[in-house]
Amino acid sequence: MTLSTDRSGEATRPDTRRDTAPPGERSPFPSGLLRDIAGPKALAGLTLGELERLATEIRELLVQSVTLTGGHLGPNLGVVELTLALHRVFDSPHDRILFDTGHQVYTHKLLTGRQDFSRLRAEDGLSGYASRSESEHDVIENSHASTALSWADGLAKAHQVSNDGRRVVAVIGDGALTGGMAWEALNNIGGAADRPIVIVLNDNGRSYDPTVGALAEHLAGLARMDAPGPGEPSTRAGGNLFEHLGLRYIGPVDGHDIAAVEHALRQAGELRGPVIVHCLTRKGHGYAPALADEADRMHAVSAARPPRQGPGGRADTWTSVFSREMVRIGDERSDVIGLTAAMLGPVGLRAFAEAFPDRVFDAGIAEQHTVTSAAGLSMAGLHPVVAVYATFLNRAFDQFLMDVALHRCGVTFVLDRAGVTGDDGPSHNGVWDMSLLQVVPGVRIAAPRDADRLREELREAVVVRDAPTVVRFPKGHVGEPIPPLGRIGGMDVLRQPMEAAADVLVVAVGAMAATCLDVADLLLSRGISATVVDPRWVVPVDAALPELARSHRLVVTVEDNSRASGVGAAVAQALQDADVDVPMRTFGLPAFFPEHAPRERVLAAAGLTPPVIADAVLRVLKTTHTRTMTSRREHVR
Structure with missing residues (x-):
């Protein structure tokens, strides 16, 4: 397979083969140099030319595999060279390499002895995230964003106390850096000038959608700065937020230039304090269809359609039913506002945003802020609808309880991916929301059984002005309608x-x-x-x-x-x-x-x-x- 890019990674011609090639004709198994990589140490003897060839082989395998099985494609295509450099400079698992969120670890898996991607995210196959049960190279596996820097802080403190010489590296994206927990960690990391931690900022300007807010503007400004030339010092004195927080800054570095990334990481590893290496990458790099996908750079792709399944006739998803009903409600009520935390498309608010661009707010990966901001909107007379994955609302329980419920604010929470999510793995299941939320005084929780009930219960929810309401539904396609035979109280009778x-x-x-x-x-x-x-x-x-x-x-x-x-x-x-x-x-x-x-x-x-x-x-x-x-x-x- 030849990827449709030039050497710089720019798209040259559309590659439609992933949509037309029968799955049976593609073999998602390693070949060439990759087949001989049994672990990170095998990278040490490779020349730059061989490393570049290896990067191409990895991208080919990722495209072939992930378009068959489904999974996170764009994020992994963007960190191939960065991951190769990490494993050449640092000695995993002795040195701790942490990946924030963990959806971008496919290259890391390939380099640490896990090359069978034929059952990615399937039962008895590889997890779509880091997994400690798979490999000693996987340190953390919580796939909730913005946590890796706190993990790094704790591990670095432990290694400093034990004086064991182990280094700690945390890879975090610019999208995850919008989460408040990341800044709590930076506040502590920057305050310990003698505690070495290497933070690799994977800056691709996106989470799902383009990264929002003042931080995104600041990073864009840093990205426009010229990188140091030959013989010039790589660390920059003054002039950026990270240095004001007490971190040394190296960059910006072209994250797709293996030699440049490796050079920057070696410099960072030699410093005896906290340092951030700012790598500029492109989500979907090396695969033209991903680069051409303006929505999310093929952030996540579905499994290939079985050969005998024809086009059309696809059932509605729960998310699409919610999306369309939100637009209808928005047409009828100008006080309804949509909020999300860096997931405008996945939770079904994109159509609402296109119809009512002034009535949607994306806070970045900041669920706590989103919930309290929604309380403020409610207090001012509007009706916010906060759409998030059920598992991510766990992060904002205190705000739900003390800011929304205590203040009797009418805020509707729409929880996508509630219940068992299946192939997303342990931390993405939404099996705790009804247990957590029912202790909240005054809360009302709806669980629709079909599309008709989702539409009607959403409408009932947005009428409530003095308490939080929750509408929860699972991932995937909606089943057939189940009409009621009658009603007892507020309950639908389905069988009598x-x-x-x-x-x-x-x-x-x-x-x-x-x-x-x-x-x-x-x-x-x-x-x-x-x-x-x-x-x-x-x-x-x-x-x-x-x-x-x-x-x-x-x-x-x-x-x-x-x-x-x-x-x-x-x-x-x-x-x-x-x-x-x-x-x-x-x-x-x-x-x-x-x-x-x-x-x-x-x-x-x-x-x-x-x-x-x-x-x-x-x-x-x-x-x-x-x-x-x-x-x-x-x-x-």
Whole structure:
């Protein structure tokens, strides 16, 4: 495969082969020089020409592999030379190399003995992020941005105390540098002039979208400065923010020039204090289609379409349904404002931004700031809609609680990727939001089961002006509509037996509704009748639910959230408060970090499939019946 770029990485002609070549004709396995790289030490004897050839081989493999399996393509194409230089200068794993976020570690994996990318992000395959279980070269694996500098600070302190000579290198992007935690770390790192830490700033001007804010302007100004010439000192005295914080500054360096990056890193490694190496890179470098993608430089690509699947007929995603409904609401209400944290496209706000450019604010990777800023917008009479991935709202829980809820601000939070996300890996799962948020006084949480409910519950949410509202939905395509048979209180009835009293009440949470209907069918085939309801708004628990539960032998809740303090726990508390003494069984995720695998496999491993749930319900009913009969016999005696 020949990449459509010239030597500088500029696009020359569009390369459409990734869209037309049958997947079976491409082999995502290493060849040439790369095949002989068993570990970082193998790089030491390579000439500059061989390193450049190796960089080309790596890009070819990344394009071939990631367009087949799906994954982060653009970010990894942008750090090939930078990663080669890192592993030539520093001795991993003795020296600690940390990658902030970790979605740009594919070259790092290839150079540290992990070259089978055929099952990237698939069960039993390589993780899409750093993973300590894969390699001793992976130090941290939390894929939430802006944390690496704090990790580096702690590790550097430990190595200074133990005097073991290990060096610490943290690679962080300009997008991640917009997060407040990064600046808390820089404040501490810059204050310790005798503690060596090398910070590599991978400046490509983007996270998903172009980096926003004053920092982006400052970095752009530094990038326009001329790099030192031959014989000139590489460190620059005065004149930039990092130096004012106490860090030495080296750069700007062309991040695609292996020799230049290696030279800068060797200089940085010899300094006995904190230093930042400013590398200018281009997301998607070396692959014309990525460079031509103005939206996000092919930040993340989906797996290749199976050969027999034709174009068209693609189901709507949850995100696209939200996106279109937000535009409709925006047309009707000029007070509705969109906010996000560096994820305008992924969370579905791009169409809203195009329709109402003055009513969207992207704060960068700054969830805490975004939430409190939304509270301010609400206090001024507007209705903010904060759209983030469910896992990222964890970072702003205090602001949600103390700034939004305490001040009774009407802010709607739309949580994309709620529940099990599957191939994104442990830290991207959204299985904690309903456990965390239901402790917040006054909060209202909706979990739509289909596209129609998402549209109507979003509209109900933005009407609330005196409390935070949450609308959560999973990753992926929306299933078929599940129309209600009727309503009890605020709950939709999805299945109602003919007889007056059913055996089991199944409370279906959000996207688990289809699973619950299948459970009801299996139970019916065994002679057990079931009522299935969708609460729609799962917090607070609907006032009609306890009385409905009273007429059943067993109450079952099914959710794709942690069972610990989840919806099941809230329902159990509601039944107890109402003196409803009916046995209950909750089905959800155990307290663990799900590994990367298809959503269906993760749910199956947690026992969240119709056969497993139905069998468990039958066992509970049998046990309850046995206990009841025993109690009656004891009473007769």
